[in-house]
Amino acid sequence: MSYGVVIIGTGQGGFQLAASLRQEGYQSPITMVGDEDCLPYQRPPLSKAYLKDGRLDAIQLRPASFYERNSIDIVVPERVTVINRASRTVETLTGRTLPYEHLVLATGARSFIPPIPGLEAAKVHSLKTTADANDLRDALTTSRKIIVIGGGFIGLEFAAVAISLGHQVTVVEAASRLMARVVSEPMSETFRVFHEQMGSELVLGASVVEVAVGHDGLARGVRLSDGRSIEGDMILVAAGVRPNTELAAAAGLQVANGIVVNSSLMTADPSISALGDCAAFPCPSSGGMIRLESVQAATDHARTIARRIVGKSVTYDALPWFWSDQGTLKLQIAGLGQAADEDVAVVRPEGRQLVFRFKMGQLLSVETINAAGEHMAARQLLRHPSGVSLDALEARDFDIVGLAKALKEPG
Amino acid sequence: MTKIIFISSDGNETAVEAADGDNVMRAALANDVDGIVAECGGSMMCATCHCYVDEAWTDAVGARADGEEDMLESAACEVRPTSRLSCQIRIRPELDGLIIHLPESQT
Ligand SMILES: Cc1cc2nc3c(=O)[nH]c(=O)nc-3n(C[C@H](O)[C@H](O)[C@H](O)COP(=O)(O)OP(=O)(O)OC[C@H]3O[C@@H](n4cnc5c(N)ncnc54)[C@H](O)[C@@H]3O)c2cc1C
Ligand code: FES
Numbered sequence: 001m002s003y004g005v006v007i008i009g010t011g012q013g014g015f016q017l018a019a020s021l022r023q024e025g026y027q028s029p030i031t032m033v034g035d036e037d038c039l040p041y042q043r044p045p046l047s048k049a050y051l052k053d054g055r056l057d058a059i060q061l062r063p064a065s066f067y068e069r070n071s072i073d074i075v076v077p078e079r080v081t082v083i084n085r086a087s088r089t090v091e092t093l094t095g096r097t098l099p100y101e102h103l104v105l106a107t108g109a110r111s112f113i114p115p116i117p118g119l120e121a122a123k124v125h126s127l128k129t130t131a132d133a134n135d136l137r138d139a140l141t142t143s144r145k146i147i148v149i150g151g152g153f154i155g156l157e158f159a160a161v162a163i164s165l166g167h168q169v170t171v172v173e174a175a176s177r178l179m180a181r182v183v184s185e186p187m188s189e190t191f192r193v194f195h196e197q198m199g200s201e202l203v204l205g206a207s208v209v210e211v212a213v214g215h216d217g218l219a220r221g222v223r224l225s226d227g228r229s230i231e232g233d234m235i236l237v238a239a240g241v242r243p244n245t246e247l248a249a250a251a252g253l254q255v256a257n258g259i260v261v262n263s264s265l266m267t268a269d270p271s272i273s274a275l276g277d278c279a280a281f282p283c284p285s286s287g288g289m290i291r292l293e294s295v296q297a298a299t300d301h302a303r304t305i306a307r308r309i310v311g312k313s314v315t316y317d318a319l320p321w322f323w324s325d326q327g328t329l330k331l332q333i334a335g336l337g338q339a340a341d342e343d344v345a346v347v348r349p350e351g352r353q354l355v356f357r358f359k360m361g362q363l364l365s366v367e368t369i370n371a372a373g374e375h376m377a378a379r380q381l382l383r384h385p386s387g388v389s390l391d392a393l394e395a396r397d398f399d400i401v402g403l404a405k406a407l408k409e410p411g
Numbered sequence: 412m413t414k415i416i417f418i419s420s421d422g423n424e425t426a427v428e429a430a431d432g433d434n435v436m437r438a439a440l441a442n443d444v445d446g447i448v449a450e451c452g453g454s455m456m457c458a459t460c461h462c463y464v465d466e467a468w469t470d471a472v473g474a475r476a477d478g479e480e481d482m483l484e485s486a487a488c489e490v491r492p493t494s495r496l497s498c499q500i501r502i503r504p505e506l507d508g509l510i511i512h513l514p515e516s517q518t
Binding site for chain 2: 016042044045057058059060061062063065066069295299303321323325332371372373375376377379380401
């Protein structure tokens with residue numbers, strides 16, 4: 001009998017892998033081990049709807065009956081502490097030993113808490129789990145003056161919710177613009193104007209160098225690198241994440257900004273794969289090693305691994321896409337634009353905004369606001385084998401929907 | 412509570428009771444009905460919650476949401492006039508008895 005697949009992590013990717021394995025007809029045991037005390041759930045609503053309504057049933061990926069019906073064994077809360085590659089077993093905190101034929105690391109990432117004096121002592125918040133979101137919701141029941149450290153997706157989504165609930169919010173971002181790591185300058189600027197109009201105070205280009213802590217252990221404010229001080233009675237640290245790679249590293253697997261895998265998401269040990277937030281994989285378009293934190297990557301990785309385990313030949317070539325809901329703005333991103341050397345911003349009627357990102361005249365990525373049609377056209381075009389040039393888009397006045405239609409029609 | 416009937420592509424029928432204000436995608440997942448994937452959790456990003464509204468119910472259900480049309484284009488199965496993203500159909504008392512047909516696949 002096969003020992004089947006053991007999945008470490010019961011997040012979005014771990015769940016998708018188990019579901020896809022059964023869908024592909026995999027018959028051996030599937031065991032998921034996770035250190036959160038609940039069934040797999042989606043994280044995106046934690047900084048959106050769940051932050052307000054706290055409905056766990058609305059974010060759970062599937063009910064308990066799904067796992068029973070599909071013979072997927074969920075072991076929670078339980079933490080895997082050791083991987084023994086020689087004996088193909090994993091050990092857990094409570095002393096269990098689980099044998100595997102295939103092991104999949106779906107351990108995700110954890111919130112990064114920067115080494116700022118006072119931060120350790122103060123009761124600050126971060127946002128990764130339902131427990132974090134519940135703490136935040138409780139804290140928001142009284143009127144707050146909130147300081148958000150980090151102007152990325154999660155910090156800004158939270159800021160938009162907190163402002164709409166009537167709290168005061170200051171977002172401190174060390175870079176000179178919002179979401180600098182992942183979006184174009186024109187997009188950053190649109191969101192800067194939007195958040196300021198909603199009432200958030202934004203401090204850009206300054207970092208928090210110290211947190212002032214009161215006798216009650218609560219934060220009272222922060223001091224910035226430019227000498228200024230900001231008062232506040234609640235701090236959310238949203239300064240990025242760190243991949244959970246320690247288990248893999250201890251087992252002798254290569255780690256470089258993530259657990260290193262090949263284009264079929266396999267580590268150097270053919271019986272061990274990694275996926276989602278914790279995996280560094282070859283970018284299908286540039287070939288460079290990348291790590292993504294998105295639902296798309298976690299689920300597409302999972303499907304690829306499931307197909308490989310049932311014996312199909314696979315190469316991971318999915319197009320990255322991402323979204324972020326901030327107030328009334330729905331940002332959608334198709335492709336990866338980090339390497340862009342030219343951005344073209346286009347404004348369309350009804351508040352639709354697009355930024356086309358190019359490298360040497362070839363389209364890399366399209367960022368859109370409140371423009372689902374253009375986003376979908378971009379996803380289709382970016383998958384086109386010969387790519388899309390700046391010239392082709394210019395010739396059509398950046399009517400990407402029209403171009404996608406034209407390329408779809410044969411001839 | 413409002414009754415929703417899901418019919419799978421091979422004719423299997425499942426009736427569920429759903430809370431008003433929720434959406435049809437949620438009702439399917441919460442009741443462990445196969446055939447809806449809903450990868451983006453209702454953010455209208457994935458089109459893996461595609462469904463066909465029974466002809467008798469299309470008027471009551473109403474028109475597609477803003478942007479839904481565009482998302483449907485990337486659905487895995489054939490898009491018909493009755494196609495909807497189930498995450499965009501809000502459940503309300505008038506939809507009691509609603510019949511939803513599920514496509515063969517979502518990805
Ligand atoms: C607040 C928030 C908002 C987000 N919004 C969006 C969005 O709008 N769009 C989008 O595309 N993405 C969004 N994301 C990102 C998305 O949720 C993640 O990319 C996705 O969850 C990654 O899935 P994963 O399976 O790799 O990791 P996770 O879902 O993080 O799951 C990993 C699990 O493994 C567990 N684990 C780790 N180590 C061990 C161990 N040793 N033993 C047992 N269990 C272990 C962890 O506790 C965790 O439960 C958001 C994330 C957050 C936190
Ligand atoms: S759940 Fe993704 S579009 Fe409906």
